[in-house]
Amino acid sequence: MTLDISQTTVDQVGIEERAASLAKRSIKKETKINGIKLAMSMIDLTTLEGKDSAGKVEAMCQKAIHPLDPSTELRVNGHVPSVAAVCVYPNMVAVAKKALAGTHVKVASVATGFPSGLTPLPIKIEETKRVVDMGADEVDMVIDRGAFLSGEFKKVANEIAKVKEACGLAHLKVILETGELETYDNVRKASWLAMQAGADFIKTSTGKAAVSATPGVTLVMLEAIRDFWYKTGKRIGMKPAGGIRTSKQAMHYLVLVKETLGDAWLSPDWFRFGASTLTNDLLMQLVKESTGRYQSLDYFTVD
Amino acid sequence: MPTLEKKVTRLEVVEPKQLNFGKKWDYAPAPESTDLVKIAPxxxxxxxxxxxxxxxxxxxxxxxxxxxxxxxxxxxxxxxxxxxxxxxxxxxxxxxxxxxxxxxxxxxxxxxxxxxxxxxxxxxxxxxxxxxxxxxxxxxxxxxxxxxxxxxxxxxxxxxxxxxxxxxxxxxxxxxxxxxxxxxxxxxxxxxxxxxxxxxxxxxxxxxxxxxxxxxxxxxxxxxxxxxxxxxxxxxxxxxxxxxxxxxxxxxxxxxxxxxxxxxxxxxxxxxxxxxxxxxGGKAANIIFEDAPIDQAVEGIINGIYFNQGHVCCAGSRLFVQEGIKDIVIRKLQDRLQTLRVGNPLDKNTDVGAINSREQLNKIKELVESGVQEGCALHQSECTLPKKGFWFAPTFFTGVAQSNRIAQEEIFGPVLSVLTFRTVEEAIEKANNTAYGLSAGVWTDKGSKIFKVSSKLKAGVIWANTYNKFDPTSPFGGFxxxxxxxxxxxxxxxxxxxxxx
Structure with missing residues (x-):
């Protein structure tokens, strides 16, 4: 693989200004309803805690299949789609696979020594193979940020390529952990590197660092995806993860996608939200749109 | 542009490479209510x-x-x-x-x-x-x-x-x-x-x-x-x-x-x-060098010329782009043109509003016509314009030379002229080759280049890696x-x- 890491720079003030200006789009009425449903269908419903158990994951899978319970759905007179996938630790893949059998909800597993990525490459490869064998449809790997920051770009790219190989038919999402890369220039460079090395998706964060997804970082990555597509014709997906909790934030991200990459990317095939608590805020807004009132959180399931 | 949704598998090469900014998820009208204002007869x-x-x-x-x-x-x-x-x-x-x-x-x-x-x-x-x-x-x-x-x-x-x-x-x-x-x-x-x-x-x-x-x-x-x-x-x-x-x-x-x-x-x-x-008046040069943060520069160019329908004396109406990045910048401008929302000025999602008067609209049309006549290539937003009122679709010309009318006269509308240059000296020379001197923009990641270029530009206001920034503490005026x-x-x-x- 010949690696091209010479990238255009990113101006911090400019990118943040542009991202903020797109938060000003007025999303009302049917645009809001459609946007909320679209966002729901793009969620990777996530639990990545040390205390995750089969019981917790099974319950979450039920929520993933029907986010709004059917009786409420009847009342608000509108079908709410299932989320795109659930995202779990390797040991929970089999549990999730079983709970989701017969549905379209995919199983994504984090891998490669998540969240630090500081394990030897053979172990990363082995872990990837295992989760795919256990039924993961998608693999969320982390890059070795230490290697990236010390300029070992080839090492990082090589690891991604090897993990991609180990994925077989499973889709590979590459987590850049942008909060640790610190600069937009680094985010741009890491995005480019990951796309060349074989990522199907690029993803902002593990959710374990101090700073997770931001609109600015997401816009940098969307612009990198756009340039990569123009250069190679290959479509790469995007997944901001961590810190996206409200419908308003989710609508802002959809606006970023719509006005940067256009209609084609407005689909769960090409855009995902990594989130755990976003679901209920989307539901609350959806119910409010049809009843005119905000319901208490007691009316939305916490699974 | 109709949305023809063809299922694309991952990493399949899609041709032609054209982004589709259509209506898959469109914004509903969001007009600001005018109940608050009472305009006397x-x-x-x-x-x-x-x-x-x-x-x-x-x-x-x-x-x-x-x-x-x-x-x-x-x-x-x-x-x-x-x-x-x-x-x-x-x-x-x-x-x-x-x-x-x-x-x-x-x-x-x-x-x-x-x-x-x-x-x-x-x-x-x-x-x-x-x-x-x-x-x-x-x-x-x-x-x-x-x-x-x-x-x-x-x-x-x-x-x-x-x-x-x-x-x-x-x-x-x-x-x-x-x-x-x-x-x-x-x-x-x-x-x-x-x-x-x-x-x-x-x-x-x-x-x-x-x-x-x-x-x-x-x-x-x-x-x-x-x-x-x-x-x-x-x-x-x-x-x-x-x-x-x-x-x-x-x-x-x-x-x-x-x-x-x-x-x-x-x-x-x-x-x-x-x-x-x-x-x-003004005919500001927005100069974009190869080492510029390109996506932000493109935003700055768009803001520089389409802000307030280009009715801005300091509008960046001449774009000087270094030849090595000409194609990429033009493609990005074309894409960005399609996402500009033109229409009802009271709609909170509108980016480009109405031309101020029929007289001004006629002047813009005349100058754009001269650009076409002189053989410059026209690029225009595909937006639908309202039937009543004065409207002009956001436009830019490529293949423009210093000697074209649209490179010299102030259009005072949403029309950009794109010119190219090869070296820093040439950029400065061409940027200064105008009767006006109100403002200019310089886009480069290299600080020393910003100082070198801006000290030689004959313009009252020079923005570096940004455009149209105003503050009451900052003086404004021309050469x-x-x-x-x-x-x-x-x-x-x-x-x-x-x-x-």
Missing amino acids: RYELFIGGKFVKPKSGNYFKSINPATEEVLTEVAEANDADVDAAVRAARNAYEKYWSKLPAAERAKYIFRIARQLQEKAREFAIVETMDGGKPIREARDVDIPLACAHFFYYAGWADKLEYAFPGRKTRPLGVAGQIIPWNFPLLMAAWKIAPALACGNTVVLKPAETTPLTSLLLAQIIQEADLPPGVVNIVTGAGKTGAALVKHPDINKVAFTGSTDVGKMIMRAVAGSGKKLTLEL KESGFGREGGLHGLMPYVELVG
Whole structure:
């Protein structure tokens, strides 16, 4: 693989200004309803805690299949789609696979020594193979940020390529952990590197660092995806993860996608939200749109 | 463009490579409600603290350029009306304003600023209805900046001795001020605030197509209880302006508008002893080097030319792009053009509003036609334009040379001319090869290049890696045919004082 890491720079003030200006789009009425449903269908419903158990994951899978319970759905007179996938630790893949059998909800597993990525490459490869064998449809790997920051770009790219190989038919999402890369220039460079090395998706964060997804970082990555597509014709997906909790934030991200990459990317095939608590805020807004009132959180399931 | 959703598998190469900015998830109309504003059926002249009927007996109509609906009718001031306004201003200057302690002047200006802030929403809506600019811009740029100017200059009123250390200042007397239609309230603030802060009284003439926010400002001035005659507002077209400029009892003329009118004014005041500042046209160069942050530069180019429909004297209407990145920049501009939302200016999602007048629309059309005739390649947004009102789709030309009309004449519309260069020296030479010199933009990641280029550009304002940034603390004004004198900042006090002692 010949690696091209010479990238255009990113101006911090400019990118943040542009991202903020797109938060000003007025999303009302049917645009809001459609946007909320679209966002729901793009969620990777996530639990990545040390205390995750089969019981917790099974319950979450039920929520993933029907986010709004059917009786409420009847009342608000509108079908709410299932989320795109659930995202779990390797040991929970089999549990999730079983709970989701017969549905379209995919199983994504984090891998490669998540969240630090500081394990030897053979172990990363082995872990990837295992989760795919256990039924993961998608693999969320982390890059070795230490290697990236010390300029070992080839090492990082090589690891991604090897993990991609180990994925077989499973889709590979590459987590850049942008909060640790610190600069937009680094985010741009890491995005480019990951796309060349074989990522199907690029993803902002593990959710374990101090700073997770931001609109600015997401816009940098969307612009990198756009340039990569123009250069190679290959479509790469995007997944901001961590810190996206409200419908308003989710609508802002959809606006970023719509006005940067256009209609084609407005689909769960090409855009995902990594989130755990976003679901209920989307539901609350959806119910409010049809009843005119905000319901208490007691009316939305916490699974 | 119809959405033909073909399922694309991962990493499959898609041809042709064209992004589709369609209607898969479209924004519903989000018009700002106009219930809040009450536009009177008729507006009089504001002279001596009162709204008075014009001696001319004439009124002209002010229309909404987005719909061609008549909003109201406005008094037309003739020579006698202008004379009455100047007398009122002179009287106010002699009797009250020049005798008032500076700190008291400041209080009045602060009061105007606060009132304006209170009524910001109403002003934004009226500005949009009268001028055609998107509500987002009126709301987020025009009105807040106008408030900021009043606040800023209120602060200077009692500190003039610190602005000019070791010197004493004296006000000039009566200032005659003529403002354009592109930023009606903001230009009124730029003119009135420093004049009052320095102790002058004012006769202001807003543009005939956009008089409404100045007249609403007159109401605020009345409510703020300024001594009668300190600010007078006379409405009308060129003849009213000419009467103001030629009036023997004004001490200072400040004009913002076209270079042609600026030249006429300069001839008119020659030898009269009147102080003069002119802020005229522009044909700014936006220079983008190979090492620029390209996506942000493209945003800056878009903002530089399509902000306020290109009705901006400092609009970045000439793009100089280094040859190595020409193709990529043009492609990005084409994509970005398609995501600009053109339409109802009152819609909160509108990016580009209506052209201010039929006359201006015709001028834009004529110049664009000349670009086509001279063989430049036209690129235009595929947006659908409303049937009524004055509209022009965002446009840019490639293959433009210095010798083309569209590279030399100010279009004052949403039309960009793209030219190329090879070296830094060539960029500077071409950028300076114009009769104008108001503003410029430099885009590069290399700091030393910014300093090298900007020190050689003959333009009053130069932005580096950004564009159209305004702040009351920062002076603004031109070189060459773009005028002289500075507005804003400490420099903006200069045209309104005489330094003595």
